[in-house]
């Protein structure tokens with residue numbers, strides 16, 4: 001009987017970059033895609049590969065966070081994982097990972113944490129091809145754009161793309177050959193296969209995967225979030241709420257409505273500023289989040305809200321909803337009134353209300369053909385519908 005030896009495979013996950021092009025406040029690997037970070041998603045993929053050791057290379061100061069992520073991804077296999085501090089460049093980070101390999105590792109895969117959604121099958125393809133060919137192995141995708149050679153902004157030549165591919169990770173290598181190539185390297189290379197080839201070794205390709213795209217820019221992060229959304233969306237049930245408010249004309253001071261002041265228009269009466277539009281939104285959002293209504297939080301027994309503007313209410317509602325674990329999706333509010341004429345300031349009102357609420361507010365307006373109290377010009381009515389969704 002032929003026994004096929006199982007290779008001792010190590011995966012070095014480089015996650016020590018700062019993510020300049022992503023522009024987030026944390027190092028890229030620690031930025032969330034959903035409730036999990038880029039690094040955690042990358043490690044989930046690595047955990048399904050048949051590896052004997054995993055080395056995670058992270059920025060100085062992030063070693064503890066990386067250990068926590070590794071324990072979550074690997075569970076009772078987390079003793080396979082070493083965490084080391086990276087260097088100034090990707091190449092130096094890979095070198096730091098190589099220095100941490102156990103003596104018996106035969107095959108090394110180097111993987112960008114930034115390629116967080118790489119499917120497990122890619123790891124298997126790369127390992128099989130390294131063991132079969134003893135060459136360096138790169139997962140690759142066809143180049144889809146037409147390529148040009150340029151001098152500044154001037155196109156100097158068309159480039160035949162048929163012999164070109166785009167290189168992804170994980171890239172796999174016989175361990176001793178890669179270690180020696182790294183020890184002897186003089187120039188910087190953007191990937192391990194280039195460094196390996198510069199040392200005179202063969203590099204082959206296997207099929208990569210579109211899901212192995214590198215999260216480099218904010219648009220890439222959006223794409224990753226979008227790809228993970230279907231499973232999330234299925235478990236997220238949004239909630240809607242409605243709200244209505246009415247105020248009579250005859251209050252002191254100028255009219256305040258839809259977050260705006262309307263010089264020359266009569267004011268609305270009320271405990272606060274009588275902004276029926278803002279108040280209808282408050283009721284709709286609170287109802288959607290199951291937080292009662294405007295009286296629950298801003299009743300006439302709260303002297304601090306006497307004369308308060310509608311935008312003060314909206315800002316408070318925004319905080320209440322967030323504290324309750326919801327995000328506001330959007331709000332639609334309709335005003336019924338003869339005056340003021342909303343059309344000329346609708347966009348301005350939407351901007352002020354959206355800004356105060358922290359979510360898009362659409363404002364529409366109508367009259368009632370002279371019917372009812374709004375038709376008689378006695379007051380203003382507003383009706384709002386809000387959508388919120390749970391954050392966890």
Ligand SMILES: Nc1ccn([C@@H]2O[C@H](COP(=O)(O)OP(=O)(O)OP(=O)(O)O)[C@@H](O)[C@H]2O)c(=O)n1
Pocket residue numbers: 014015016017018019020021022028029057086087088089090091093094111112113114115214215216
């Ligand atoms: N000094 C570095 C630089 C990069 N990397 C890692 O190499 C992979 C590919 O690099 P890239 O996507 O270019 O990441 P950053 O260098 O972080 O991005 P940027 O160039 O936008 O700063 C990433 O997983 C990154 O964490 C690393 O470990 N150490």
Ligand SMILES: C[C@](O)(CO)[C@H](O)COP(=O)(O)O
Pocket residue numbers: 090112167168169190191192214
């Ligand atoms: C290694 C790599 O992911 C292969 O495509 C890439 O070269 C590293 O990222 P960079 O943006 O080129 O620095």
